[in-house]
Amino acid sequence: xxxxxxxxxPYIALTVFAVGHVWRYKNDQFGWTTRSSQIYESKLLRxxxxxxxxxxxxxxxxxxxxxxxxxxxxxxxxxxxHQYHLVSLGGGIVTGGMVVVGLLILLYRRVTVSAVxxxxxTNDKVMxxxxxxxxxxxxxxxxxxxxxxxxxxxxxxxxxxxxxxxxLDPKPELMVGVPISFQAHALIVLLLFxxxxxxxxxxxxxxxxxxxxxxxxxxxxxxxxxxxxxxGKAWEVPARPQPRKWL
Numbered sequence: 001x002x003x004x005x006x007x008x009x010p011y012i013a014l015t016v017f018a019v020g021h022v023w024r025y026k027n028d029q030f031g032w033t034t035r036s037s038q039i040y041e042s043k044l045l046r047x048x049x050x051x052x053x054x055x056x057x058x059x060x061x062x063x064x065x066x067x068x069x070x071x072x073x074x075x076x077x078x079x080x081x082h083q084y085h086l087v088s089l090g091g092g093i094v095t096g097g098m099v100v101v102g103l104l105i106l107l108y109r110r111v112t113v114s115a116v117x118x119x120x121x122t123n124d125k126v127m128x129x130x131x132x133x134x135x136x137x138x139x140x141x142x143x144x145x146x147x148x149x150x151x152x153x154x155x156x157x158x159x160x161x162x163x164x165x166x167x168l169d170p171k172p173e174l175m176v177g178v179p180i181s182f183q184a185h186a187l188i189v190l191l192l193f194x195x196x197x198x199x200x201x202x203x204x205x206x207x208x209x210x211x212x213x214x215x216x217x218x219x220x221x222x223x224x225x226x227x228x229x230x231x232g233k234a235w236e237v238p239a240r241p242q243p244r245k246w247l
Contacts, residue, residue, distance in 0.1 A: 016193070055098025055099035059138070127195060152179055
């Protein structure tokens with residue numbers, strides 16, 4: 001069971017994540033979208049969307065630091081365990097809180113706005129359940145265990161286990177004895193990874209970076225030609241030269 005949970009399932013989820021995105025891009029580029037519902041309602045969206053997205057970026061950054069960077073590296077550069085704990089806990093509470101508040105606003109909008117609710121597919125509903133479960137277990141670990149509980153140093157077990165998957169030297173035994181909330185969070189996140197390519201979450205890999213480098217868009221002025229306004233001369237049509245008359 002240990003090998004199934006912490007070796008087989010992770011490799012299946014990560015493979016589906018990678019191959020699924022390639023398949024989706026090749027076969028469903030027109031469906032590679034968030035299916036924006038801004039046309040139906042924008043007030044709540046303007047409030048909830050930035051909170052959720054910027055908070056989520058912070059959460060990803062925190063996971064990269066906590067899971068991807070070995071403990072020996074932070075020790076080497078002089079970051080003590082206490083300092084790391086304070087930064088991790090503070091950042092996790094702030095960014096996690098932004099995600100929770102933003103998601104609650106977006107869910108409230110999706111439930112209360114009729115047009116948005118009707119545009120929600122079964123796929124969306126399943127994705128939201130898994131996403132909420134991942135966020136809930138993550139906040140439980142941050143707030144419930146590490147803030148108000150006895151605390152748990154996941155960098156001794158969960159982090160090296162996850163990194164071992166990418167070195168092709170899996171160490172499932174590291175996950176034995178890990179608190180159930182951390183195990184649940186890891187499995188739910190793996191499920192989310194497996195679902196990711198087949199949901200609206202694919203838009204994460206479609207950031208409009210090219211927008212920064214696009215040429216300027218030229219707009220025509222509403223001022224009548226030759227009005228003498230700010231852009232009047234810019235759009236003034238030069239008079240055609242008259243043909244020379246020969247005597």
